[in-house]
Amino acid sequence: MQFSELRNLLATAAAVVLIAHASIVDAAGRAPARGMNGIVASSSAHASEVGVQVLRDGGNAVDAAIATAFAMAVTWPTAGNIGGGGFLVYHGADGTTTTFDFREKAPLAASEDMYLDENGEIQDNINHDSILAVGVPGTVAGLELAHQRLGTKPWRDLVAPAVKLAREGIPISWQLHDSFKGRKSRWDRYPSSAKVFLKRDGSFYQPGDIWKQPDLAKTLKRIEREGADGFYKGRTATLIADHMAANGGLITLEDLAKYEAVERAPITGNYRGYEIVSMPPPSSGGVTMVEMLNILEGFDLAGMGHNSAQYLHILTEAMRRAYADRANYLGDPDFNEDMPIERLTSKEHAADLRGSISLTSASASDPALFAQAYESNETTHFSVVDKDGNMVSLTYTLEWGYGSHIVVEGAGFLLNNEMGDFNAQPGITDERGRIGTAANRIRPEKRMLSSMTPTIVAKDGVPLFATGSPGGKTIINTSMQTVLNVIDHGMNIAEAIEAPRIHHQWLPDMTVFERSGISPDTRKLYESFGHTIREVRGIGSAMGVYRDPETGILYGGADSRAEDGGAVAY
Template identity: 35%
Template sequence: MKRWLLTFIAASSALGLSTWAADLPPALETPTNDYARVSADGKVAVATVNPYASQIAMEVVARGGNALDAAIAATFALGVVDGHNSGIGGGCFILVRLADGRVLAIDGREMAPAAATRDMFVVDGKADPELSRTGALAVGIPGSVMALDKLRQLGAQLRWRDLILPSAELADKGFVVSHALAERLVATAPNLAKFPASAAIYLDDKQQPWATGSELRQADLADTYRALAKQGPGYFYQGDFARKTERWMEQNGGLITRKDFSNYQIKMRRPVVSEFAGYTLYGFPPPSSGGTHVAQILNILEAFGLEKTTSSERYHLIAEAMKFAFADRAHWLGDADFTRVPKGLTDKNYARSIAQKITLEKTTADISYGNPEVDIQHLMNKHTTHIAAADLQGNWVAITSTVNTSFGSKVVIPGTGVVLNNQMDDFSAQVGAANAFGLVGSDANAIAAKKRPLSSMSPTLVFKGEQPVMTLGAAGGPTIISQVVQTLLYRLQYDMPLAEAMAQPRIHQQWNPNLLFVEAAMPAPIQQSLQQKGHQLKVWPRMGASQAIELKDGKLIPVAEPRVIEQNSGR
């Protein structure tokens, strides 16, 4: 880390939040090892996908904030420096264990506008994917702002404005474009160029994407953050932001109105609770598929004597369990306020019935959904972001936040700096039609007014007895589920250190397409063995981005995704 940054961190801890950002250089050089942080007294930890966000979280902690404050502040910061993945124009799921022992699931998922219809993306009898991915019709009503405010009300120590203003200052002063952000800008530049307000931020005066090392400043986003800090969520849902969005939608063929914003509500859900390897897992319920299918996959694997399997057999079993789970996901899962999701999906007896169909010798043919009483580039890119935070008072937070695919709908509402999501693509535009991640669905996930689309986001809390011992989650579309499963499997079943568990070569199998994605780091003999069992392999450089914190021997240990750190270092 640069010496000036160490000096800055030490000095700024003594400053008020209203002044600390004034000491920033014009644009911070990106630290290389500050993705996972523990406070100086060891009482609060945070792990994010970006060192700026983790740094701001620790500044908030230095002012008396707890894990809730840290997580909220980091989420707003990620909306500045990681806006291609998340931001206030999108949604989030928050799983929190409060110091008083309550475990709550806050659903801040985007919602379809009141004028949305079942076939709104069907043209001449066929779903048009461009309509659900780019532009006005792709946008759902954002929920992140209201969800974060709810989390603050549950036990944060600082004021709403104190959690936002540091990120406003960061947006104003600017930051250095990372290698990962530069790559995403190149990939999405043609679509960003379609919207003047988006191009004005993310493309230079020659309409070229900002390169690695460039300085990116976002004055409009800074102003939006300051207005939000001063006026509260009302600014976003009933005030000027809602009015500007309605005006732009009227001019560009969109459906969203100011009334849609004012009608948005978060939902308090009941977590999915399961048992694995002597631990209790809390996952997020529908409209997330994450909690359900993380539990289902682990239940299937638990039916096998995993400790007796070889590495190739273990990967084979994980892949087969994933296939069955994702087949069930395609048929059964949707917003539980609109469709009945069978509770039996997480039942261990149902898992054992699936395990009986799996052999160690070869892949299972003709898998379909059970009866439990893609675009590859999109699939493997890191979309969404995850924030893990914990403190020794007993607050444990897992937030997965998203605008869906890179830069969401590619729309920035003029004058706001806010990227709007394209979460409408996560509905089933038509039965059997794949979304941007290659996922298909049924009428359970059909578009309907005020409905929330299905998600793979999997914020997870792990307990040993009555005590929380881990918070984790991931980014990466449907690979979120497979990442969380593999981290839990290696850490809880195989007792690997958390960092080692997260560094293991990852796989992903989502039933459709029927491919087994494997990371290039997987040893060649294991790849060959999997092919011999009938798996059709697709080798991918690196997969996903997980964040986690565990409590071990009384100490908080945060771990950030090594793949992201490696990528941003240019390796």
């Protein structure tokens, strides 16, 4: 046997062993992973292992989250990133709560009508599919801020594992193989991307091949040595700015130098005696979830039965009303000082909305009012709990799968296409789901509205479980249904994550069902209320951790909808 053949055989074997191991620890199905000292549940079993190793080495939940996030920038390129942004929610065992906002910002040269032609129409989808769609990345700044506030391990120790993964390579899974192959036309469009995602001869990486990312390793090494300055200044910043200038982009060295992550007070609520701690604007997730839970608290959901037609009808009507408020009122708090957050999350507002719900018929969604902005499904979420019971819920994204599909020449990482989350056509709202309300219009240095909903649920001031999901516009509803499954239906964290889900977002006026999730009889009865259904293969991909307050046993669930996911416990 030739050496090259032996190397390939060993690589394939390593991939098989990894996948087999992940299936043991990832709680695919309905049995949660269990441990006493820590759990990381993410869409990448590789990254979960990195996070758990940090816990083994004495790090806390924030340390593990930082290491996991950097590892996912290597192992989960569809959404793990240093070229995007997101949100982190923290709840300490001592009752401390806080959040970190590292959502991307519009470049200084951005303008309200930058994507419109002379007829006021968006030109060739350039707000999603061009270098003009790239917002100023926030991930590295956000992770550094969280580390400065709450981390305990040296920064270098948290970034070093990602450097090693990028330099030495990871075995290509079937999921990565299929995903890379499905985007061949994108890689061909951008030579800097083709160098990363295709072999030198232009062929695809095969399952078991070792995929190395040397330019990304160098970028991560600069971040390891210099912190956020290794990204927003110096060599990496110059590579970003030069790539932008050479290809018609807007981001400059000034944009990068001015970017700052922000620590914000969380959105909080109370549902049946449980405390809800979630992300504030520019995430719409926390406000919208608390509003929906407040509406639903007035119904006997457990008595209706999980996913009965009556139950799904009530959920739909709560979703419809909260998503309408989301579209009308929420945006970047630094540009919208008059957002009525207190009213939207109040029990009184929920009671008013609850009173407008019929138990027997669907409401109408009026496009003359407001609708829901488009967001991609390709976000990623992970949850962490450490031995002391501290919890982190973190969601971050590039927007589309692989973001803009543009890799920075010489830097090895993908850029986001988050500018598409702004309302690109001011004043235009229709039944297709376009919205033009003022709160989320483009402004220089403004953060675009998001549906990301990292959430932690506590009882008597002690964190109980953390959850969240990718899924763009479906994220809030996925996270909310996971919460309901635990509190109202008594499911363990893995059962709560695996259970079939639905989604309604005000406009377009239809309910999305998972294809094999709801019985035909239930569907028929649900439709008799006046609802319209569209089927999809899956909704979201939740990741959660749970701590039993009596025994201290930790449980983790990684959604089987994420093929390479894993909940790793020790």
